[in-house]
Amino acid sequence: MKLGLGPIPLHGTTRRHLVELAAAAVEGSFDSVWVAESRAQGVGGGLAAAAFLAQVVPIRVGALVDVGDYHPLHMAEDIAIADLTSEGKLEVLLRGGSDEHLEVLVAALSGAHLRLDGLEFHVPARLDANQPVPDRLALNPRPAQPVVPIWVLQRDGALARDLGLGLASVWSEDISVPAATGRVPGMLLCQAGIDPRDLLRAAGESAGYFLVAATTPPEVAASGKRLVGPLRMPGFPEWINAQ
Amino acid sequence: MTLRLGLGVFSMQSVPQRPDHYVKLYRDLLEDAELAEALGFDSIWLSEHHFWFDGYCPADIAAAGAILGRTKRLGVGTAVMLLPMHSVEKVAGDAVTIGRLGEGRLSLGVALGYRDAEFDGFGVQRKDRGKLMDSMLPRLASACRTADPAVPLYVGVASAVAARRAGRLGLPLFADSTMNPAELREMLRAYDDAASAAGVVPPSSHALQRDVFVTDDRERDWARLLPELRYMRRQYGGWSFPQAPGESMQDYLSRLESDIEAKLRNLIIGDRTEVAERLREFASLGFDLIVCRSQFGNLPRDLFHSAVEGLGRVRAEVTP
Numbered sequence: 165m166k167l168g169l170g171p172i173p174l175h176g177t178t179r180r181h182l183v184e185l186a187a188a189a190v191e192g193s194f195d196s197v198w199v200a201e202s203r204a205q206g207v208g209g210g211l212a213a214a215a216f217l218a219q220v221v222p223i224r225v226g227a228l229v230d231v232g233d234y235h236p237l238h239m240a241e242d243i244a245i246a247d248l249t250s251e252g253k254l255e256v257l258l259r260g261g262s263d264e265h266l267e268v269l270v271a272a273l274s275g276a277h278l279r280l281d282g283l284e285f286h287v288p289a290r291l292d293a294n295q296p297v298p299d300r301l302a303l304n305p306r307p308a309q310p311v312v313p314i315w316v317l318q319r320d321g322a323l324a325r326d327l328g329l330g331l332a333s334v335w336s337e338d339i340s341v342p343a344a345t346g347r348v349p350g351m352l353l354c355q356a357g358i359d360p361r362d363l364l365r366a367a368g369e370s371a372g373y374f375l376v377a378a379t380t381p382p383e384v385a386a387s388g389k390r391l392v393g394p395l396r397m398p399g400f401p402e403w404i405n406a407q
Numbered sequence: 408m409t410l411r412l413g414l415g416v417f418s419m420q421s422v423p424q425r426p427d428h429y430v431k432l433y434r435d436l437l438e439d440a441e442l443a444e445a446l447g448f449d450s451i452w453l454s455e456h457h458f459w460f461d462g463y464c465p466a467d468i469a470a471a472g473a474i475l476g477r478t479k480r481l482g483v484g485t486a487v488m489l490l491p492m493h494s495v496e497k498v499a500g501d502a503v504t505i506g507r508l509g510e511g512r513l514s515l516g517v518a519l520g521y522r523d524a525e526f527d528g529f530g531v532q533r534k535d536r537g538k539l540m541d542s543m544l545p546r547l548a549s550a551c552r553t554a555d556p557a558v559p560l561y562v563g564v565a566s567a568v569a570a571r572r573a574g575r576l577g578l579p580l581f582a583d584s585t586m587n588p589a590e591l592r593e594m595l596r597a598y599d600d601a602a603s604a605a606g607v608v609p610p611s612s613h614a615l616q617r618d619v620f621v622t623d624d625r626e627r628d629w630a631r632l633l634p635e636l637r638y639m640r641r642q643y644g645g646w647s648f649p650q651a652p653g654e655s656m657q658d659y660l661s662r663l664e665s666d667i668e669a670k671l672r673n674l675i676i677g678d679r680t681e682v683a684e685r686l687r688e689f690a691s692l693g694f695d696l697i698v699c700r701s702q703f704g705n706l707p708r709d710l711f712h713s714a715v716e717g718l719g720r721v722r723a724e725v726t727p
Contacts, residue, residue: 208500
């Protein structure tokens with residue numbers, strides 16, 4: 165099981181608040197700390213904020229980012245540079261966007277020499293006005309990790325499986341952790357205060373990844389203390405958390 | 408007017424003469440940012456290009472985020488972001504967030520861009536870049552002005568036409584390193600005229616980028632520097648002036664070579680006193696921020712650090 169703090173909304177978040185929460189996540193033995201942009205509210209910079217966080221904490225960093233508002237090649241470039249500056253600590257959760265957005269993004273991150281002709285995107289466009297230009301392009305530099313772990317939020321599984329992306333869902337009473345896709349475990353987004361027994365039930369036999377949205381340093385510490393043992397250690401005695 | 412010195416522009420290229428892994432290049436960048444902060448520089452500046460074989464940095468706001476996380480006081484700027492290739496909403500949304508996390512230390516420099524293959528990668532016609540800039544700049548300026556904290560926005564220029572565009576909006580300039588003093592004066596006149604015609608109050612000063620190398624042994628360092636400078640200038644020259652249809656390779660290389668020679672003459676190289684004097688001359692034209700480029704591609708670390716430390720002493724002299 166993996167346990168991440170967040171995603172911490174970037175809307176109005178100050179450096180001090182973010183750094184305090186991130187430090188609490190390290191103290192609380194979380195595996196990662198995540199931020200969330202919200203392009204609908206005009207709040208971007210999720211990947212740059214993850215790059216910022218990676219300089220502050222020794223654990224992995226993640227960003228929930230909105231797909232579809234800008235070119236997937238720009239997103240691939242942001243992911244590559246955030247991963248390089250963090251020396252391979254980046255994880256990404258994608259929200260929204262078309263299938264073609266995801267296809268272009270994943271193809272670009274692979275480092276392949278691209279030539280994609282879809283309904284939305286022609287990469288490269290090979291526009292008459294720009295000639296002569298190469299008929300293929302490649303993202304350069306590529307990320308530090310051979311494959312940056314990427315999840316897609318609330319999406320059908322077929323495309324994610326084809327592209328090697330993990331599946332993520334928001335917690336509800338009757339939900340199970342989404343099935344793993346390849347080596348990427350399913351992810352559940354939960355609120356602080358959730359009972360570890362509920363998460364273990366939702367995980368079943370899966371090796372799930374849980375993101376816990378705690379909003380203050382004491383809440384982060386309490387969540388870590390309550391969840392880390394039961395989720396990470398098989399046979400963790402319940403009486404310890406009950407004390 | 409107080410002169411501020413910035414250090415730049417960083418592009419994190421794994422150049423053929425000195426290939427490095429990109430993890431190392433970005434680790435070097437973060438260490439150089441710490442050094443710049445320790446030496447009292449005002450800011451550090453990042454450049455942007457796309458889909459190039461040596462990995463020229465394509466995402467300067469992401470790199471800026473990392474520097475702002477690593478440092479406490481140093482400003483971080485883009486020099487320059489190629490705005491017409493981006494979504495203006497994306498740039499504004501990124502800048503507002505990272506400006507806030509950086510507690511007001513982020514600046515944006517934006518310019519047109521010029522390499523056809525980059526525009527084409529993003530599905531943009533290069534010939535539309537001026538129109539796109541006209542439509543995007545006011546929106547970006549508004550977002551930067553109303554951000555809390557505000558994000559200073561500069562317009563990268565290498566010509567009087569581009570200066571007029573900035574002048575009409577009253578936005579400060581980020582002048583290209585390749586312009587000589589006469590060209591800079593002409594550009595500033597065009598800027599002031601455009602601002603005056605538009606009825607806007609222009610800023611009292613602007614930013615300027617120069618290639619600068621501080622050395623106590625000019626002859627020794629020039630021998631090491633020249634191949635690196637030539638690589639950099641050949642690359643920019645090749646992007647700016649591609650081979651014309653029907654032009655022979657020999658003619659093309661000869662034309663490129665003339666451009667390189669002209670640009671190399673703009674380099675400020677010398678000891679601390681000589682460099683300080685030249686920088687003061689440029690400042691007197693109306694530039695209160697001079698971004699000194701001492702990183703050309705991927706210089707040997709000892710050579711680069713010796714120049715930056717020398718420049719740090721110049722900074723202490725010109726901006727006490």
